[in-house]
Amino acid sequence: MSNLRSFEGLVTVREMPLRGMITLRGDTEVMTAALKSVGFELPERGMCNGAVVWMSPDEVLVQCPHESVGQTLAALQSATQSMHALALDVSDTRTVFEITGAATREVLAKLAPIDLRSAQFPVGKVRRTRLAQIPCAVWLREESAAEAIIFRSVAEYALGVLQSAAHPQAAVGYFASNKM
Amino acid sequence: MLILTCPNCGEAKDETELHAGGEAHLKRFGPGSSDADFEAYLFERENPKGVHFERWHCAPGCGKWFHAARCTMTNEVFGTYSAQTTEPPENIKDAITAKRPGWHWRQFS
Numbered sequence: 545m546s547n548l549r550s551f552e553g554l555v556t557v558r559e560m561p562l563r564g565m566i567t568l569r570g571d572t573e574v575m576t577a578a579l580k581s582v583g584f585e586l587p588e589r590g591m592c593n594g595a596v597v598w599m600s601p602d603e604v605l606v607q608c609p610h611e612s613v614g615q616t617l618a619a620l621q622s623a624t625q626s627m628h629a630l631a632l633d634v635s636d637t638r639t640v641f642e643i644t645g646a647a648t649r650e651v652l653a654k655l656a657p658i659d660l661r662s663a664q665f666p667v668g669k670v671r672r673t674r675l676a677q678i679p680c681a682v683w684l685r686e687e688s689a690a691e692a693i694i695f696r697s698v699a700e701y702a703l704g705v706l707q708s709a710a711h712p713q714a715a716v717g718y719f720a721s722n723k724m
Numbered sequence: 725m726l727i728l729t730c731p732n733c734g735e736a737k738d739e740t741e742l743h744a745g746g747e748a749h750l751k752r753f754g755p756g757s758s759d760a761d762f763e764a765y766l767f768e769r770e771n772p773k774g775v776h777f778e779r780w781h782c783a784p785g786c787g788k789w790f791h792a793a794r795c796t797m798t799n800e801v802f803g804t805y806s807a808q809t810t811e812p813p814e815n816i817k818d819a820i821t822a823k824r825p826g827w828h829w830r831q832f833s
Contacts, residue, residue, distance in 0.1 A: 589733070589734060590733065590734060590735070599786070600732065600733060600785075600787055600788060601732055601733070601784035601788070603786075603787075615798075657737075657738045657740055657741055658735075659736070666759060671735065672733075672784060672785045673741055673785065674740070674741060674784045675783060679783075679784035680784075680809065
Protein backbone atom coordinates (compact mmCIF):
# COMPACT_ATOMS: atom_id res chain seq x y z
CA MET A 545 0.00 0.00 0.00
CA SER A 546 1.77 3.11 -1.18
CA ASN A 547 -1.13 5.54 -0.87
CA LEU A 548 -1.23 5.60 2.92
CA ARG A 549 -1.51 9.16 4.14
CA SER A 550 0.89 10.57 6.67
CA PHE A 551 2.06 13.84 8.18
CA GLU A 552 4.87 14.99 10.41
CA GLY A 553 4.58 17.91 12.77
CA LEU A 554 4.38 18.06 16.55
CA VAL A 555 3.48 14.40 16.20
CA THR A 556 3.72 11.90 13.40
CA VAL A 557 0.35 10.97 11.97
CA ARG A 558 0.30 7.85 9.90
CA GLU A 559 -2.55 5.96 8.30
CA MET A 560 -2.15 2.31 9.19
CA PRO A 561 -2.21 -0.44 6.58
CA LEU A 562 -5.47 -2.38 6.22
CA ARG A 563 -6.50 -3.98 9.46
CA GLY A 564 -9.13 -6.61 10.04
CA MET A 565 -11.92 -5.17 12.20
CA ILE A 566 -14.99 -7.07 13.30
CA THR A 567 -17.87 -5.58 15.23
CA LEU A 568 -19.20 -8.04 17.77
CA ARG A 569 -22.44 -7.25 19.58
CA GLY A 570 -24.27 -9.19 22.24
CA ASP A 571 -24.62 -9.61 25.97
CA THR A 572 -21.50 -9.83 28.11
CA GLU A 573 -21.77 -13.63 28.39
CA VAL A 574 -22.30 -14.04 24.66
CA MET A 575 -19.36 -11.80 23.82
CA THR A 576 -17.12 -13.49 26.39
CA ALA A 577 -17.89 -16.92 24.99
CA ALA A 578 -17.52 -15.85 21.36
CA LEU A 579 -14.21 -14.10 22.00
CA LYS A 580 -12.93 -17.10 23.89
CA SER A 581 -13.60 -19.28 20.85
CA VAL A 582 -11.13 -17.23 18.83
CA GLY A 583 -8.60 -16.92 21.64
CA PHE A 584 -9.43 -13.42 22.82
CA GLU A 585 -10.66 -12.01 26.09
CA LEU A 586 -13.37 -9.48 26.76
CA PRO A 587 -11.71 -6.25 27.89
CA GLU A 588 -12.89 -4.40 30.97
CA ARG A 589 -15.37 -1.59 30.53
CA GLY A 590 -13.78 1.26 28.59
CA MET A 591 -10.52 -0.55 27.92
CA CYS A 592 -8.58 -2.02 25.01
CA ASN A 593 -6.65 -5.22 25.65
CA GLY A 594 -4.64 -5.08 22.46
CA ALA A 595 -6.78 -7.01 20.03
CA VAL A 596 -10.22 -6.26 21.43
CA VAL A 597 -11.52 -2.71 21.84
CA TRP A 598 -14.45 -2.05 24.19
CA MET A 599 -17.08 0.01 22.39
CA SER A 600 -20.22 -0.02 24.54
CA PRO A 601 -21.84 -2.33 27.11
CA ASP A 602 -22.93 -4.64 24.28
CA GLU A 603 -20.31 -4.04 21.62
CA VAL A 604 -16.63 -4.72 21.08
CA LEU A 605 -14.36 -4.31 18.09
CA VAL A 606 -12.15 -7.29 17.36
CA GLN A 607 -8.95 -6.47 15.53
CA CYS A 608 -7.03 -9.08 13.57
CA PRO A 609 -4.73 -9.25 10.57
CA HIS A 610 -6.61 -8.25 7.42
CA GLU A 611 -5.79 -11.57 5.75
CA SER A 612 -7.46 -13.62 8.47
CA VAL A 613 -10.60 -11.52 8.93
CA GLY A 614 -12.77 -14.01 7.02
CA GLN A 615 -11.59 -16.87 9.17
CA THR A 616 -12.05 -14.97 12.45
CA LEU A 617 -15.47 -13.75 11.36
CA ALA A 618 -16.59 -17.27 10.47
CA ALA A 619 -15.39 -18.51 13.87
CA LEU A 620 -17.24 -15.74 15.70
CA GLN A 621 -20.39 -16.32 13.69
CA SER A 622 -20.41 -20.04 14.33
CA ALA A 623 -19.75 -19.42 18.03
CA THR A 624 -22.78 -17.13 18.23
CA GLN A 625 -25.00 -19.07 15.84
CA SER A 626 -27.72 -19.95 18.31
CA MET A 627 -27.48 -16.71 20.28
CA HIS A 628 -28.80 -13.20 19.92
CA ALA A 629 -25.61 -11.64 18.62
CA LEU A 630 -24.02 -9.94 15.65
CA ALA A 631 -20.58 -10.35 14.13
CA LEU A 632 -19.84 -8.14 11.16
CA ASP A 633 -16.73 -7.36 9.12
CA VAL A 634 -16.23 -3.58 9.18
CA SER A 635 -12.59 -3.53 8.05
CA ASP A 636 -13.26 -1.58 4.87
CA THR A 637 -15.62 0.91 6.52
CA ARG A 638 -13.02 2.22 8.92
CA THR A 639 -9.44 3.28 8.86
CA VAL A 640 -6.88 3.64 11.62
CA PHE A 641 -4.56 6.56 12.19
CA GLU A 642 -1.53 6.20 14.37
CA ILE A 643 -0.40 9.30 16.24
CA THR A 644 3.08 9.10 17.72
CA GLY A 645 5.29 11.58 19.50
CA ALA A 646 5.70 13.32 22.82
CA ALA A 647 2.84 15.73 22.02
CA THR A 648 0.29 12.96 21.38
CA ARG A 649 -1.92 13.89 24.34
CA GLU A 650 -1.70 17.54 23.46
CA VAL A 651 -2.69 17.09 19.83
CA LEU A 652 -5.64 14.90 20.79
CA ALA A 653 -6.69 17.39 23.46
CA LYS A 654 -7.05 20.07 20.79
CA LEU A 655 -9.53 17.99 18.83
CA ALA A 656 -11.50 15.87 21.28
CA PRO A 657 -13.50 17.21 24.26
CA ILE A 658 -12.11 14.59 26.61
CA ASP A 659 -9.94 14.66 29.71
CA LEU A 660 -6.52 13.55 28.48
CA ARG A 661 -4.65 13.75 31.78
CA SER A 662 -2.98 10.43 32.41
CA ALA A 663 -5.03 9.78 35.55
CA GLN A 664 -8.23 9.98 33.49
CA PHE A 665 -6.89 8.60 30.22
CA PRO A 666 -4.24 5.99 31.00
CA VAL A 667 -2.61 3.77 28.42
CA GLY A 668 -5.16 1.22 27.21
CA LYS A 669 -8.24 3.31 27.98
CA VAL A 670 -10.61 3.62 25.04
CA ARG A 671 -12.70 6.69 24.49
CA ARG A 672 -15.33 6.98 21.81
CA THR A 673 -15.62 10.64 21.14
CA ARG A 674 -15.38 13.13 18.34
CA LEU A 675 -12.31 14.41 16.54
CA ALA A 676 -13.38 17.96 15.73
CA GLN A 677 -16.66 17.09 13.98
CA ILE A 678 -16.33 13.39 13.23
CA PRO A 679 -16.85 10.35 15.45
CA CYS A 680 -13.76 8.44 16.44
CA ALA A 681 -12.56 5.80 18.89
CA VAL A 682 -9.18 6.57 20.36
CA TRP A 683 -6.83 4.93 22.81
CA LEU A 684 -3.20 5.18 23.83
CA ARG A 685 -1.22 2.15 22.77
CA GLU A 686 1.66 3.44 24.85
CA GLU A 687 2.39 6.74 26.57
CA SER A 688 3.35 8.56 23.37
CA ALA A 689 1.46 6.58 20.76
CA ALA A 690 -2.28 6.66 20.11
CA GLU A 691 -4.49 4.87 17.64
CA ALA A 692 -7.66 6.43 16.35
CA ILE A 693 -10.31 4.54 14.41
CA ILE A 694 -12.43 6.69 12.15
CA PHE A 695 -14.77 6.18 9.23
CA ARG A 696 -12.80 5.79 6.03
CA SER A 697 -15.09 8.21 4.19
CA VAL A 698 -13.90 11.07 6.42
CA ALA A 699 -10.23 10.05 6.61
CA GLU A 700 -9.19 13.11 4.61
CA TYR A 701 -10.97 15.38 7.09
CA ALA A 702 -9.34 13.57 10.02
CA LEU A 703 -5.90 13.99 8.52
CA GLY A 704 -6.66 17.66 7.88
CA VAL A 705 -7.65 18.46 11.45
CA LEU A 706 -4.78 16.39 12.83
CA GLN A 707 -2.42 18.36 10.60
CA SER A 708 -3.64 21.70 11.90
CA ALA A 709 -3.53 20.49 15.50
CA ALA A 710 -0.02 19.14 14.99
CA HIS A 711 1.32 22.15 13.08
CA PRO A 712 4.98 22.58 14.13
CA GLN A 713 4.28 26.12 15.33
CA ALA A 714 1.10 25.27 17.19
CA ALA A 715 2.62 23.78 20.36
CA VAL A 716 0.82 24.60 23.61
CA GLY A 717 2.98 22.66 26.03
CA TYR A 718 0.19 22.03 28.53
CA PHE A 719 0.97 18.39 29.17
CA ALA A 720 4.72 19.01 29.08
CA SER A 721 4.53 21.64 31.83
CA ASN A 722 1.82 19.92 33.90
CA LYS A 723 2.89 16.47 34.95
CA MET A 724 -0.44 14.94 35.76
CA MET B 725 -20.65 23.72 29.68
CA LEU B 726 -22.94 20.96 30.79
CA ILE B 727 -21.05 17.79 31.68
CA LEU B 728 -23.08 14.60 32.12
CA THR B 729 -21.79 11.17 33.02
CA CYS B 730 -23.31 8.49 30.83
CA PRO B 731 -24.44 5.65 33.13
CA ASN B 732 -23.92 3.13 30.33
CA CYS B 733 -20.29 3.75 29.43
CA GLY B 734 -19.38 5.61 32.62
CA GLU B 735 -17.69 8.47 30.78
CA ALA B 736 -18.09 12.14 31.68
CA LYS B 737 -19.20 13.80 28.49
CA ASP B 738 -19.67 17.45 27.72
CA GLU B 739 -22.77 18.47 25.85
CA THR B 740 -20.99 18.62 22.49
CA GLU B 741 -20.51 14.87 22.75
CA LEU B 742 -24.17 14.28 23.51
CA HIS B 743 -27.46 14.72 21.74
CA ALA B 744 -30.40 16.18 23.64
CA GLY B 745 -33.51 14.03 23.43
CA GLY B 746 -36.11 16.26 25.04
CA GLU B 747 -38.23 15.66 28.09
CA ALA B 748 -37.97 12.40 29.99
CA HIS B 749 -40.68 10.06 31.29
CA LEU B 750 -43.29 10.78 28.64
CA LYS B 751 -46.02 8.20 28.40
CA ARG B 752 -46.98 7.41 24.86
CA PHE B 753 -50.59 7.69 23.78
CA GLY B 754 -51.02 6.09 20.38
CA PRO B 755 -53.85 4.74 18.25
CA GLY B 756 -57.10 4.35 20.18
CA SER B 757 -56.30 7.01 22.74
CA SER B 758 -58.42 10.09 23.24
CA ASP B 759 -57.64 13.25 21.29
CA ALA B 760 -56.80 15.09 24.50
CA ASP B 761 -54.31 12.43 25.61
CA PHE B 762 -52.73 12.27 22.18
CA GLU B 763 -52.40 16.03 21.99
CA ALA B 764 -50.83 16.18 25.45
CA TYR B 765 -48.40 13.42 24.52
CA LEU B 766 -47.38 15.21 21.34
CA PHE B 767 -47.24 18.81 22.41
CA GLU B 768 -47.49 19.45 26.12
CA ARG B 769 -44.08 19.82 27.64
CA GLU B 770 -42.72 21.11 30.90
CA ASN B 771 -40.67 24.27 30.70
CA PRO B 772 -39.50 24.68 34.27
CA LYS B 773 -37.15 27.14 35.82
CA GLY B 774 -35.40 24.69 38.09
CA VAL B 775 -35.50 20.91 38.36
CA HIS B 776 -35.93 19.19 35.02
CA PHE B 777 -35.67 15.63 33.69
CA GLU B 778 -34.30 15.02 30.23
CA ARG B 779 -33.28 12.29 27.84
CA TRP B 780 -29.79 12.37 26.39
CA HIS B 781 -28.10 10.28 23.75
CA CYS B 782 -24.45 9.34 24.08
CA ALA B 783 -24.16 10.01 20.36
CA PRO B 784 -20.56 9.56 19.17
CA GLY B 785 -19.93 7.47 22.28
CA CYS B 786 -21.56 4.24 23.36
CA GLY B 787 -24.72 5.03 21.39
CA LYS B 788 -27.10 4.49 24.32
CA TRP B 789 -29.79 6.72 25.74
CA PHE B 790 -29.89 7.79 29.37
CA HIS B 791 -31.79 10.13 31.64
CA ALA B 792 -30.44 13.19 33.42
CA ALA B 793 -31.85 15.36 36.19
CA ARG B 794 -30.58 18.92 36.22
CA CYS B 795 -31.52 22.45 37.16
CA THR B 796 -32.36 24.57 34.12
CA MET B 797 -31.47 27.74 35.99
CA THR B 798 -27.99 26.86 37.27
CA ASN B 799 -27.19 23.85 35.08
CA GLU B 800 -26.44 21.93 38.26
CA VAL B 801 -26.60 18.22 37.52
CA PHE B 802 -28.33 16.13 40.19
CA GLY B 803 -27.53 12.84 38.55
CA THR B 804 -27.87 10.60 35.52
CA TYR B 805 -29.62 7.26 35.42
CA SER B 806 -30.74 4.45 33.16
CA ALA B 807 -33.27 5.08 30.43
CA GLN B 808 -34.94 1.75 31.27
CA THR B 809 -37.27 3.27 33.82
CA THR B 810 -40.55 5.14 33.86
CA GLU B 811 -39.74 7.33 36.83
CA PRO B 812 -36.66 8.84 38.48
CA PRO B 813 -35.00 6.41 40.94
CA GLU B 814 -35.04 7.18 44.66
CA ASN B 815 -31.36 8.14 44.87
CA ILE B 816 -31.87 10.81 42.21
CA LYS B 817 -34.99 12.12 43.96
CA ASP B 818 -33.06 12.23 47.25
CA ALA B 819 -30.18 14.09 45.61
CA ILE B 820 -32.61 16.69 44.29
CA THR B 821 -34.42 17.00 47.62
CA ALA B 822 -31.09 17.66 49.35
CA LYS B 823 -30.41 20.59 47.04
CA ARG B 824 -33.93 21.81 46.21
CA PRO B 825 -36.26 20.99 49.14
CA GLY B 826 -39.90 20.96 48.12
CA TRP B 827 -39.23 20.47 44.41
CA HIS B 828 -41.85 18.99 42.15
CA TRP B 829 -41.97 18.13 38.47
CA ARG B 830 -45.10 16.74 36.85
CA GLN B 831 -46.30 13.98 39.20
CA PHE B 832 -42.91 13.56 40.88
CA SER B 833 -41.66 15.31 43.97
